[in-house]
Amino acid sequence: MLDQKKIEENLKTHFKIMNEMCLQMRKISDQMERLSNELHELSRNTGSIAQKITGFSRYPSGLPGVPG
Structure with missing residues (x-):
């Protein structure tokens, strides 16, 4: 038996170890949030470029879920 x-x-x-894991998870979470924001911005820019090229917008307002 352990003393x-x-x-x-x-x-x-x-x-x-648990504290270090939590700190690493927080860093990963922050990185994922930044990547998600960048992907969202990239998606918006891509849609904007496609609209300029084709003249067609999937989202008339420019934002998904927002009526034009």
């Missing part, structure tokens, strides 16, 4: 000191060391290690 109290070993249990405390294991818990400290566990929480350090």
Whole structure:
């Protein structure tokens, strides 16, 4: 059976690892949000370019879900 000191060391290690994982997940989440925003902007720009070329807009207002 583990002694109290070993249990405390294991818990400290566990929480350090968990904290680092949470920090990494936050960074990944922030990166995903930035990428999502960039993709949204790219999509809008692509639609705008396509509209200028073809004269046709899938979204008359320029925004999905917003009536023209």
